[in-house]
Amino acid sequence: MSSKIEQNYREAQELYAKHGIDTEEALKKLQTIKISMHCWQGDDVRGFLNRDQELTGGISVTGSYPGAARTPEELRADLEKAFSLIPGKHKVNLHAIYADTDEKVELDRIEPKHYEKWVSWAKEQGLGLDFNPTCFSHEKSSDGFTLSHADPEIRRFWIDHCKASRRVGAYFGEQLGQTCVTNVWVPDGYKDIPADRLAPRQRLKDALDEVFAEEIDPKFNLDAVESKLFGLGAEAYTVGSHEFYMGYGIRNNKLICLDAGHFHPTEVISNKLSALSLFADGILLHVSRPVRWDSDHVVVLDDELMDIGRELVRGDLLGKTHIGLDFFDASINRVAAWVIGTRNTIKALLRAMLEPAEALRKAELAGDYTTRLALSEEFKTYPFGAVWDYYCEQMGVPVRESWLDEVKAYEQEVLQKRGG
Structure with a gap:
């Protein structure tokens, strides 16, 4: 030294x-403390199952910096480089579209075998894996609705996809000896004022009830649900609002995911942690940085990140909080983005630990x-x-x-x- x-x-x-x-x-x-580093920064949320599909769901990635990962092998190599520059052993957060398989498989038919290479790699690297069903960038989500869709056949497709995703998550947890957090987020909503706000939420609740009906050992998989204020194409109404998911998560013993970019521009999630901790079984964080809207900028060591760290440390909430990252910037080196965001998140926690x-x-x-x-x-x-x-x-x-x-x-x- x-x-x-x-x-x-x-x-x-x-x-x-x-x-x-x-x-x-x-x-x-x-x-x-393990930070769950999101894989989708490395390839601009394209994945490998439907690479030619347009990115939808109110998500937008801007920039054309060279070097985006084109294959699972390239993505894993980039992740390895990033982790070599970050202190500690952590986790990788996968979306379902990042399956590593030569088989042509639909989202409602994914199985653990389609992710075996990710598990083998994680074992070699000493990493854990988290998971997310991918309820966007698909022909069956083209009108902006998935689990709350009025068409029962389309709704069935997304229910089956989320059920399959939970089984994949359980496989990760069992194989790696680290509990997998499987987080459900859907982009469902209307661009303009809806005539009926209740019916889509009723359908979403019923769909989630069916998704979570299968009992899975929480030692292997924990379920989380994630809200959002709005997205591109869903500016007037989002089915899965904060109130909806806070109620659903507390009633059904699910982790409640707070994404730093999913609230009103003047809201912060740091101020929600202590209140939510009194009622929720657990919390999942998606640490991000909104700039005027949910733009998912690379996490910097700003006041809000520091406050998140303080709340977790001072409230002794680290034991019930799972910390993940969620940002994507294609205008800068993607590996550097991972390193900057993850190191900053760890810095915020350390700095909070060093306060009186x-x-x-x-x-x-x-x-x-x-x-x-x-x-x-x-x-x-x-x-x-x-x-x-x-x-x-x-x-x-x-x-x-x-x-x-x-x-x-x-x-x-x-x-x-x-x-x-």
Whole structure:
């Protein structure tokens, strides 16, 4: 280890210790937290089952940076490069369209065998896998409806797809010894004001009841449901609103997914965590960065990300919260996007662990809001970076921006040869 990094860490350790903060304990705890890194940043949400299908569901990926993965092998190679630059062992979040098979298979007929190569790779890499049914970019979702579709035959197709996805998720969990979270999100909604808001939600509820009817060991698979405020083509009404899924998840013991980009531009999910934790069995996070709408920008270390970290740490919610990422930017190097977003998410958690939470609580209970504010502000310039550098070096990954050199080299040697 670099003597300078070691020295900086020891000095920081002493400063934090004066406030009863054990940096070694924080780093040990940090190692146990797994971030579920989304595969779809690597190829602009195209997948491999229906690559020629137009991206739909209110989702849009902009940019034409060269080097998008074209095959499962290329995507796995890119993921490996990204993980080599991120401290800790984590998970990969797959959508159903990322099946690795030579067989022509429809979404309602997917089976664990279509993902065996992903499982073998995850075992080799020491990673876990999460899963999502893909209820978009398909001819049977072309009118914007899936599980709430008025046509029972189309609705049946998507019900069967989601049921099959849960079985795939259970296979992941059983094979890898890490519980898989299978998250259901559908884009259903209207562009303009609907005449009937209730009937689609009734159909969605009934469809979900059927999807989740099969009992699956929660040791292998946990179900999650995800809301959204609106999307392109569903600006006026989204069937699966926050209220719908919060009610459904609490009543049916499902994880409730909060996506940072799925709310009103002035809403934040950090403020929802403590309230939801009192009633939900568990929470799934999709950490993203909205810019004026659900644009899924690469996660930066902004105030909201910091607040998410604080809420999880101060409320002791890490044990019931599954942290995943959800962004896609085709205007920059896709591997770099993964590295930036994942490292930032881990940084936010570490920084929260290095704050004087107990002292702040005591000051608050005593009505000493002066001390609360003063400590909160002073700790913003405490040497968190020295602890982060030490952690990266300890975990065998590049310190500070030196990881960018490796990504640039990978771009020259691998990505640019793929073309646009």
